[in-house]
Amino acid sequence: MSEKPMPEDLPAEDDEARLSRRRVIGTGAALGGAALGGALAATAGGAARAEHGSATPASDASAKLDTEAHLFRLTSAEPNRYDGGTLRGAHEGTFPVLTGQQASVYYVELEIGGLREPHWHPTAWELNYIISGTADWTILGTHPDGTYRNDAFEAKQGDLVFVPQGFFHYFANSSTEQPLQVLVVFNTSAQEPNDDIGIVATVNSLPREILAAAFGVPVAAFGAVPTEVKPVVITKRT
Incomplete structure (x- = not known):
């Protein structure tokens, strides 16, 4: 039997032969790795499908969406009409999807000379966006220094006005043209x-003699104050 040649007995490789052999080995390793990766991916995918089931078709996913209506055509809604303008509202009573969401939206339109009765909201702040026209605003609230701060200003198209919760305020149409x-x-x-809570309701919540004492005028001075309290008042300047 012939003896197995020792490494030192093998013919020497030149540089080109060694480079060729390394390429073959590297290619084989890469192909093997790709095959192994593909097998692992297929195995993982099969396991995932077995555990979670097949992917849900788009049509089935759409059927599982919330069926609640998410669109409310605010400016097309039937308005509440007042002497000085109109009010349309999207709230839990008209737009059920808002129930429990702590959000409601109103579209207010004041005619020339129209104004929103001075009022305040005990449990909500409000953010007002001027769509068109100009508005006179007054916002009254207490501040950390213990004094009253009365902000009076004009807001124009594109402006935002924020009224903190509980601050007394009103706004009126300041334009004589639109x-x-x-x-x-x-x-x-x-x-x-x-x-x-409007100013009329506030005044009527107190006895006339208390009001007279607070204002320093005779009780008779409040004789002409109306006693009818309305939930929302949009009226006109007299």
């Missing part, structure tokens, strides 16, 4: 009358 359109957003799902 209506005022305002989008009002509240952090409450309830309709506005449920969180709206």
Whole structure:
């Protein structure tokens, strides 16, 4: 039997032969790795399908979407009409998807000379966006220094006005040529009358003699104050 040649007995490889051999080995390793990776991926995919089931077709996924209506055509809604303008609201009573979401939206349109009764909201702040026209605003609230701060200003198209929760405020159409359109957003799902206390309601919540003492005038001075309390008042300047 012939003896197996020892490494030192093998013919020497030149540089080109060694390079060729390394290429063959590297290619084989790469192909083997790719095959192994593919096998592992297939195995993992099969396990995932076995555990979670097949992918849900798009049509089936669509059928599982919330069936609640998510669209409310605010400006097309039937408005509440007042002497000085109109009010349309998207709240839990008209737009059920808002129930429990702490959000409601109103579209207010004030005619020339129209104004929103001075009022305040005990449990909600509001953010007002001026869609068109100009508005006179007054916002009254206490501040850390213990004094009252009364902000009076004019807001124009494209402006935002924020009224903190509980601050007394009003706005009016300051234009003599065009209506005022305002989008009002509240952090409450309830309709506005449920969180709206107007100045007429405030005055009528107190006995006339208390009002007279607070204002330093005779009780008779409040004889002409109306006693009818309305939930929302949009009226005109007299």
